[in-house]
Amino acid sequence: MENEIKTKVIGINVTSSVTLIALVDIRGNILAKDTLKTTDYPNVNGFVEALAEHIMLLSEANGGYQTIRSVGISAPSANFVTGCIENAPNMPWKGIIPLAAMLRDSIGLAVALGNDAHVSALGESVYGYAHGMNTFIIVTLGRKGVGSGFFSYGQPHLGTDGFAGEIGHCCIDVNGRPCNCGRKGCLERYVSIQGILQTAREMLEQTDHPSLLRSAGELTIEQLKTCADQGDELAREVWNVAGTTLGISLANYATVVNPEAVILTGVLLEHAKWMMAPMEKSFYDSLFHNIRSTIRLLVSPINNSDRDVLGASVLAWKVKEYSLFK
Numbered sequence: 099m100e101n102e103i104k105t106k107v108i109g110i111n112v113t114s115s116v117t118l119i120a121l122v123d124i125r126g127n128i129l130a131k132d133t134l135k136t137t138d139y140p141n142v143n144g145f146v147e148a149l150a151e152h153i154m155l156l157s158e159a160n161g162g163y164q165t166i167r168s169v170g171i172s173a174p175s176a177n178f179v180t181g182c183i184e185n186a187p188n189m190p191w192k193g194i195i196p197l198a199a200m201l202r203d204s205i206g207l208a209v210a211l212g213n214d215a216h217v218s219a220l221g222e223s224v225y226g227y228a229h230g231m232n233t234f235i236i237v238t239l240g241r242k243g244v245g246s247g248f249f250s251y252g253q254p255h256l257g258t259d260g261f262a263g264e265i266g267h268c269c270i271d272v273n274g275r276p277c278n279c280g281r282k283g284c285l286e287r288y289v290s291i292q293g294i295l296q297t298a299r300e301m302l303e304q305t306d307h308p309s310l311l312r313s314a315g316e317l318t319i320e321q322l323k324t325c326a327d328q329g330d331e332l333a334r335e336v337w338n339v340a341g342t343t344l345g346i347s348l349a350n351y352a353t354v355v356n357p358e359a360v361i362l363t364g365v366l367l368e369h370a371k372w373m374m375a376p377m378e379k380s381f382y383d384s385l386f387h388n389i390r391s392t393i394r395l396l397v398s399p400i401n402n403s404d405r406d407v408l409g410a411s412v413l414a415w416k417v418k419e420y421s422l423f424k
């Protein structure tokens with residue numbers, strides 16, 4: 099049929115390790131998924147070629163390529179305004195990467211690219227707790243980084259250059275740990291998985307307190323949780339420090355934005371049981387008093403692997419339809 103409405107989009111989540119590709123229908127059902135290893139493609143041209151091939155195969159196996167409306171991509175340091183990944187500190191491709199234009203030229207469909215944290219906020223606003231909220235903050239606690247985006251009066255606040263909400267690169271210690279962004283003491287060096295493990299290693303070095311962590315070999319976040327579960331004081335203190343640090347930063351952020359909620363997401367939360375109480379305490383203790391009684395601190399109900407592809411699918415619906423095959 100001429101001008102038939104297309105009811106499916108592709109949502110893609112690019113991270114430094116894995117890229118998840120999902121076929122999503124108009125109701126937000128994930129119909130099919132595929133992955134590729136981002137680390138297999140040190141050259142971005144090879145990555146785009148592989149991505150295009152995976153999109154074709156996924157589409158052909160699920161109703162045909164002609165049924166796909168558009169593509170949305172979530173990526174670190176991506177700029178919705180330019181469609182480029184710009185100087186991503188944790189990615190294999192350096193400089194300015196025009197990923198949206200490259201993929202559009204390769205597959206002949208409209209492609210929108212958004213910053214991972216902003217895309218998470220989009221997913222949360224359509225499919226999560228932020229549904230119906232006008233002003234809210236999303237903070238993603240990841241393996242290496244901490245991302246964030248926020249909506250104001252029902253609209254994503256992108257900022258003049260598309261980089262609003264970079265709480266992970268707000269400085270909490272001018273003489274602190276070096277960050278991949280080139281500065282020192284950024285929040286994400288302390289409350290990402292890598293940052294928390296570094297705190298644990300430093301505490302182990304600085305004291306001679308007995309701890310189960312001392313026999314853990316190369317420390318992992320799973321071990322840090324397990325040791326805290328078993329009553330290990332040093333492990334619990336690591337979580338305590340991380341939670342307190344994060345709570346204060348979230349309170350500062352919320353005091354500036356005055357949102358209905360701060361919603362937490364990200365892979366760290368799968369292990370962070372012992373961080374939650376100190377985080378919540380320091381958050382409410384540090385908030386501006388006039389907003390303390392209304393604001394909610396929540397953990398997203400959407401699972402981590404689905405949220406970003408769902409958010410990317412929302413982004414795909416926002417881009418104007420375009421097809422070389424019409």
Ligand SMILES: [Zn+2]
Binds near residue numbers: 266278279280281
């Ligand atoms: Zn930084």
